[in-house]
Amino acid sequence: MKGFLQYIPGNSILHQLSPITKLALSVLLCACAFLSSSILYISFLLLLVLGLSAMSGIGRSALQIFSLLLKLSLILFLAQIFFIREGDVLVRLPLNLFITDEGLAFAILIALRLMLSALPLALIITVTPMSDLAGAMVQKLRIPYKYAFALTTAIRFIPIFSTEISEIIEAQRARGVNFDTKNIFKKIRLILPLCLPLLVSSIKKTEYIALSAEMRGFALRNRKSGYKSYAFKGRDLIALLAGVFIIAASLLINLP
Amino acid sequence: MIKFENFSFTYPDAPAPALKNINLEIQKGAFLGIIGPSGAGKSTLTYAINGAIPHYYQGVCQGQVMVDGIDVFDSTPETISLKVGSVFGDVESFFVASVVEEEILFGLENFNIPRSEIEGRITSALDAVGISELRYRSISSLSGGQKQKVAISAAIALRPQILLLDEPTSELDPQSSRQIFSLLRTLNKSNGMTIVVVEQKIMLLCEYVDRLTVINDGEIYSTGSVRDVLSTPSKLEKIGVNCPRVTTLSSKLAAAGLTNEPVALNLNEAESMVRRIIRDYIR
Ligand SMILES: Nc1ncnc2c1ncn2[C@@H]1O[C@H](COP(=O)(O)OP(=O)(O)OP(=O)(O)O)[C@@H](O)[C@H]1O
Ligand SMILES: [Mg+2]
Numbered sequence: 001m002k003g004f005l006q007y008i009p010g011n012s013i014l015h016q017l018s019p020i021t022k023l024a025l026s027v028l029l030c031a032c033a034f035l036s037s038s039i040l041y042i043s044f045l046l047l048l049v050l051g052l053s054a055m056s057g058i059g060r061s062a063l064q065i066f067s068l069l070l071k072l073s074l075i076l077f078l079a080q081i082f083f084i085r086e087g088d089v090l091v092r093l094p095l096n097l098f099i100t101d102e103g104l105a106f107a108i109l110i111a112l113r114l115m116l117s118a119l120p121l122a123l124i125i126t127v128t129p130m131s132d133l134a135g136a137m138v139q140k141l142r143i144p145y146k147y148a149f150a151l152t153t154a155i156r157f158i159p160i161f162s163t164e165i166s167e168i169i170e171a172q173r174a175r176g177v178n179f180d181t182k183n184i185f186k187k188i189r190l191i192l193p194l195c196l197p198l199l200v201s202s203i204k205k206t207e208y209i210a211l212s213a214e215m216r217g218f219a220l221r222n223r224k225s226g227y228k229s230y231a232f233k234g235r236d237l238i239a240l241l242a243g244v245f246i247i248a249a250s251l252l253i254n255l256p
Numbered sequence: 257m258i259k260f261e262n263f264s265f266t267y268p269d270a271p272a273p274a275l276k277n278i279n280l281e282i283q284k285g286a287f288l289g290i291i292g293p294s295g296a297g298k299s300t301l302t303y304a305i306n307g308a309i310p311h312y313y314q315g316v317c318q319g320q321v322m323v324d325g326i327d328v329f330d331s332t333p334e335t336i337s338l339k340v341g342s343v344f345g346d347v348e349s350f351f352v353a354s355v356v357e358e359e360i361l362f363g364l365e366n367f368n369i370p371r372s373e374i375e376g377r378i379t380s381a382l383d384a385v386g387i388s389e390l391r392y393r394s395i396s397s398l399s400g401g402q403k404q405k406v407a408i409s410a411a412i413a414l415r416p417q418i419l420l421l422d423e424p425t426s427e428l429d430p431q432s433s434r435q436i437f438s439l440l441r442t443l444n445k446s447n448g449m450t451i452v453v454v455e456q457k458i459m460l461l462c463e464y465v466d467r468l469t470v471i472n473d474g475e476i477y478s479t480g481s482v483r484d485v486l487s488t489p490s491k492l493e494k495i496g497v498n499c500p501r502v503t504t505l506s507s508k509l510a511a512a513g514l515t516n517e518p519v520a521l522n523l524n525e526a527e528s529m530v531r532r533i534i535r536d537y538i539r
């Protein structure tokens with residue numbers, strides 16, 4: 001999990017796009033996920049996103065996020081599949097449970113939707129320095145810096161958290177606690193008690209960051225303080241056009 | 257520049273005060289080293305200068321701390337931030353950005369430094385601590401020592417009147433430590449920056465700073481020029497502060513009645529002292 005949801009420096013097209021363009025594209029892709037009911041089209045978009053990530057040198061993190069989303073989708077998939085009763089029965093199970101062709105298609109669609117709506121947003125984090133995201137939000141979206149800073153700091157905490165969790169787990173394992181159980185409930189029971197110390201240490205961390213920010217004049221900042229400008233360039237226009245094209249296609253294409 | 261008057265501070269719920277009745281005056285343009293055993297209250301003293309006490313650590317305070325004519329307790333953190341730059345002991349917890357460049361830019365933006373000046377400030381701050389090549393690296397990928405250099409660089413980019421450093425070289429190799437102290441000396445001598453540095457490496461400290469303050473058990477144990485403070489090494493060793501070996505040697509020579517010169521602070525001084533003693537002895 002090292003480096004999970006963390007900025008990876010680079011010079012690819014995804015790195016160079018304006019943070020606002022990236023936000024807009026993820027929102028568009030998210031919209032596509034819900035506008036389109038074509039399994040093929042959504043799969044195609046997912047592959048497109050993964051392909052673009054691989055080309056931008058963040059293929060590994062994209063796959064990491066993807067596999068996490070895959071696990072989450074699986075839960076959603078299982079929750080859906082038994083509840084659709086329409087259509088032809090494919091498999092009969094005990095307890096009067098059965099899977100229909102329509103149920104299967106719908107469950108797959110829901111799972112794919114979840115993945116497509118979350119993956120691009122998560123990927124923004126790996127190709128955008130958080131300060132650029134905050135800066136662009138302040139400059140272009142007129143969001144007060146305070147909120148932009150809070151949001152980006154929260155995102156910055158995700159990898160810090162995951163490192164900390166694995167450190168605690170390592171420490172517990174050294175004391176003989178076995179975390180390698182396949183039983184999900186048992187695993188949750190083992191991890192739950194770790195949440196309180198984690199919460200305490202993270203509150204401490206946020207306080208330190210607040211102190212550090214204040215000691216460097218955070219309160220003096222105004223909307224014009226940002227040094228970098230996030231002007232839209234030709235490539236942003238092209239990317240946005242592609243986004244519009246993708247969303248138009250999602251309305252037009254009626255593949256299964 | 258900085259003045260403590262009968263200052264005492266107790267952390268919330270702590271049984272005893274961390275600082276007791278501190279009276280200390282630090283002149284403008286001073287280069288002061290602070291040393292003392294662990295838990296003595298050195299870090300706490302720095303918090304009282306940069307306003308972390310009382311704005312962050314809300315304990316029980318008595319007395320007064322003035323920084324450049326303003327009372328720390330009556331002012332806001334941003335007012336103090338314009339005067340005092342801080343490098344905290346545990347740098348890791350104090351980063352606000354994920355990339356080195358952004359960390360340095362953060363304060364510059366807050367201070368509304370003119371656009372035309374910013375690039376120069378960033379490059380010179382990185383250059384001064386010798387980490388120009390780390391500019392676009394993500395901070396989490398750096399070593400402990402490199403992180404310390406980033407924190408120092410971010411603080412000096414703001415060119416504060418007072419620079420406060422809490423064990424800035426604790427994770428640095430000897431060569432980098434000297435590099436940082438030479439940088440501090442330059443900032444002090446050429447730019448007139450007032451520098452207060454907490455440091456455990458006494459040898460290094462004594463070589464660079466002008467004045468020394470020893471803290472023990474929340475109190476000022478002794479303060480003055482480096483030579484005056486080190487003139488009684490046995491007294492310092494009693495509280496767990498080890499003097500440089502040359503100082504200990506020369507004070508032992510004096511105690512044995514072989515010389516009445518002031519203690520030696522470095523190898524050269526010790527060498528000429530020993531040479532004189534031998535010459536006198538032969539004669
Ligand atoms: N946040 C806190 N809450 C309560 N007590 C504290 C806190 N921080 C420090 N102390 C106590 O105050 C005293 C002085 O601590 P301080 O950190 O200033 O020492 P120090 O001289 O910097 O030590 P070191 O060399 O180990 O960094 C210690 O007894 C310590 O236990
Ligand atoms: Mg300390």
